[in-house]
Amino acid sequence: MLLLLNFGGLFGQNMTPAIIVSVETMLERWKGQEGKEIEVYNEFRLLTSEVISRTAFGSNYLEGEKIFAMLNKLTILVSRNISKTKIPFINKLWKSVEMLESEKLEKGIQDYVMEMIKKREDKVVSGEADSFGNDFLGLLVNAYNDLDDKNRVSLEDLVGECKTIYFAGQETVNSLLAWIVLHLAIHGDWQEKARREVIDIFGNQNPHLQGIAKLKIMTMIINETLRLYGPSNGLPRTVAREVQLGKLLLPANIDILPLNIGLHRDPHLWGDDVHLFKPERFAEGIAKATNYTAAAFFPFGLGPRSCVGMTLATIETKIALSMILQRYTITISPAYVHSPIPILTIRPRHGIQIILEPLHSC
């Protein structure tokens, strides 16, 4: 959809200050928790919800809390039912409890989005604002109110776009940050290298875009985590017409789920140590690490439908990690139990428990 493609362009308006404010809110919560166990998957859920609320919808997490809760429930239901056969005629007459629950959630999300749109429209009508805004939501409300039928966006599309951005903007970075912190907690040498780089570039100051572009060690750590625990483990596609795919003849109108996680863990592409966390693979960039095979590593997808939020995701991850590493050393708690589970992204089933110690008295 064209509007989503525009979202990447919105990033030009520099979202760094909004991300920093959100990370500071999280770090404020962590004060007084030094030496105690913290469950970071949930902490990063709050952080990434706050970032996407601020950057795309001009609100904060508390205002979006209801929609995140509904989307989370919907994600679990969709993920549980993704491979179940759907029979359109039968499903018109009979619906399972989960189908009814999904429909209720869809309706709740639609009502919530409508409320957000109305608030923006009311502000323009009352003269409190002279435009619908220039963030993602503003762009959508503009398109929804377009006088030209050809350009106008339907309510259904608008709600769909909001759902995508809320989900894609939150869940993915949430999971990436949590898996990176786990790896840094286990691999103290990489944690120390990353911290040294952060201090060399930013000292004790907040991260800035110019310095973020120089974070080479951190980029290697992010890529290696994306390879092993990338939030997107498969790219669902519908086969539009019969096609020969290698030895497979795929008939039209079937749904397939090519698993990029399979390629990311293929020993033929990555070597016998494929399952080990070794950021040094990426020391000379992605092209060298993959031996110039573009399809060996595509955590953000490939081609025209690839991720429009890649820049935001990368910058958000780098800012959050830099600000944590500037303040704390991270160790893993004895309570942690490793159990990754695919619920659209790869989540830690029991969370990720870590212990933070301050680097200097804050």
Ligand code: HEM
């Ligand atoms: C580590 C973080 C992220 C990863 C690994 C990731 C991965 C992906 C992948 C693999 C796709 C392609 C899906 C497909 O081809 O079926 C995709 C699409 C998309 N992503 Fe992300 N994403 C991330 C973060 C974000 C963020 C922060 C946003 C928004 C702010 C976002 C918005 C989108 C949107 C809107 C699409 C759909 C694009 C389209 O259909 O044309 N993503 N993402």
